[in-house]
Amino acid sequence: MMAYGPALPLSMLGVLMALLFTGFPVAFCLAGVGLFYAAGAIVFGSFNPMQLFLIVSRIWGSIAENQVLVAIPMFIFMGVMLEKSGVARNLLEILSVLMRRVPGGLALAVVLMGTIMAATTGIVGASVVMLGMLALPVMGERGYDKATTAGVIASSGTLGILIPPSIMLVIMGDLLAIPVGDLFTGAVFPGLLLAGLYVVYVVVTAMLRPRLMPRSTEPYAGTRRDLVILLLKGFVPPTALVIVVLGSIVFGIATPTEAAGVGAFGATVLALCAGTLRPRLLKEVVFDSALTNAMIFGIFCGATLFSYVFRALGGDDAIIHVLEMLDLHDWWLLILLMTLIFLLGFFFDWLEITLIILPVFRPIVAALDLGDSIPSESILLWFAIIVAVNLQTSYLTPPFGPALFYLRQVGKGSLRLEDIYKGVIPFTLLQLAALALCILFPAIVLWFPKAVGF
Template identity: 35%
Template sequence: MTDGYLVSLMIGALFVLIVLGVPLAFATGFIATVFGVVLFGDMALWILSSRTYGLMNEFTLLAVPMFVFMATMMEKAGIGEDLFRAMNMWGRRLPGGLAVQTLVVAVILASMSGIIGGEIVLLGLIALPQMLKLGYDKKLAIGTVVAGGSLGTMIPPSIVLVFYGLTANVSIADLFSGVIVPGLILAGSYVSYIVIRALMNPQIAPKPEFPETCEPIGWRERFNLILPLFIAFCVLGSIYGGIASVTEAAAFGAVGTIFAAWVRGNLSWDMLIGSGLTTFTTSGILFWVTFGANALVGVFTFMNGQSVVTSFFTEDLQLTPLQTIIVINIVLIFLGMFLDWIGILLLTVPIFLPLVVSLGYDPIWFGVIFCLNMQISYLTPPLAPAAVYLKSVAPEGVSLLDIFSASWPFIIIQAINLTIMVLNPQLILWLPNM
């Protein structure tokens, strides 16, 4: 059999296992083992084990559980609630002020965590009921929460970019720098959409009837709020300034969140144990998927699969570089409707990245473009992880169909931003190039 037939057979077998409901980690590991042994004999087992062992020795991989622990501790310490309360004092006079403050809080939370699940749950518990109670349009309120809560992908320290940096072997600090401008533009696009809609139709985002909707924040509460923001600033600043590696900065952030919880007076053994268990569970899932996909990519490379894919795009389809990028984005968006981001990253980046680089594009740029695609995938059904997270805590009367329907305007905004970044790579690269 030719390399092309073998690659098609491998992809088809993987698709069948996923459709049958086999967990991605086991599906990829099984396909890698079977194809490896059949094609290369017992030596394949040694190759697969050595690749997994080499990945486990990656020092940067330690940053993942640190960032997850940091996010979990901040959630359990009630920092998100204080943030929302503080923003309520500032945003009430703006058109669509409650929705705008929800997005501002989402950006701040994203800069302290890098994962989206906790943010959406937190905003779903705090912001969504308040918007609905105030009389906000149901779709606008729901869409704001799912879109804003998903910004953790596009705001450093993004876990997606950490894994992309490991997979693509590029600087994670440069990736963090490159995603700042697109992330802020995307958040600003959400805010602009909400403000414009509120100006056109004030009934969909009414202002509070009373000038004061909450009690003023005291000095101690302000300090409790500033401290975690300062920790997040130190974590990112140490990375950008070259003072610490990503792993070292993540470890500092994890210790800093423990200190912040202690200063707030709510640090307890139950909180530490609960945060640790959540960290182990989340990291374990990510690592098992990583090991399985890494093994599959190893066999795929030995099968000359990357050359097959490159030849297919450049010779068989005869696409221009821009047309090739468009097709890659369409593939990523389609996969995002059915697979989680970690599986898509580990399965597609080793295949698409050599092709993208051969066409003259920067791997840092492609990493941010990949993140934008995953941002879309969080909201697009049928998988739509953001919708599932919100449904788990949504008030009574909010159905999954309501969440899907409310997400489409924000998906369109994401697609527009993706198009802008594809056509203007310097918006991504100018900070890393500095």
């Protein structure tokens, strides 16, 4: 690499970004660029061919044998089972009944539903599609503004990548060598803060502009006893499952992998109790879970190959060289990294950004001195969480925000793309406000991990 300076590894990033725009599978883009540059470096004598054999052992050791990553398939199974078994549908119906007299009650029910479902799965696509299918027709019937409806559904469905047990946090823990329990506890208050900002926005908007979110005038047809039974059957079980899974992790009773197993088993039991667990349903859940897992771990393998070749060609030194040339203060460097991640979110998914950016910037962030408010031993934890908050925007920012296209597919014939784009703008601003608060007040992230003793 030294013969070529930083140009060679930096060009790897440029070629990768260009290929990702083609729509070719991300895993193949990562692996293909890595192999292409490795082959070129072998020809010019900058890369030892024997190093390629180390990539296989690295994929096996860091992915296949990684006990932390075992939690991902089970968390995915848990979320897919709750969605397909109808448990999530019942939960939304109950929340809409409870919120019927509150300004913007149905929109609030969607936000609360998204928050609860976020604590069961990190599969944003499934959450957005489910919320869209359940809430979109009802909100349309009640006269809700289309743009507001789209914004509420899309933003609520993305909470799953931040609120634990988030698959993204599991991956971040592995990439940054941070205990997943630390990340889960650190993300609790930022996740609730973001959900709280959504709630405040919905209530204030409904009060100031009631025509956007008309209040329901239909009384509840059942008795108080019916409502209690409804709560016991549809609200308490999934909420209790969330508390058991998260509580066991937060208080050190179980590892994330063990808690994921409990969650997958508990979701299956809930489906059985709801009377919807059938062989065909189980087959669909296993199939969908396997597809999602194959996608995630395929990208893992491609990213491992890419990052190995990138480092072997001096990529880490190239990044440090560029940052030294900029000569930025540590806080300005942090702002630059956050801005870069935000801009990448317009074009790429969180998984791509996480696997490419975090390993590169880890040593740089670990060396930052941001004052007494962020101890050096906690800086990587804090950085991981603010990155997670930042990556919320990657699902909502056009032109390639995945949540926008999930909702577009669900709302064909009732939602225009313009309505969706217009609706997500205030929620993207709320996400940036949450990011600013977590940066200005690090205790939002760091207090809870310290309080529970991690």
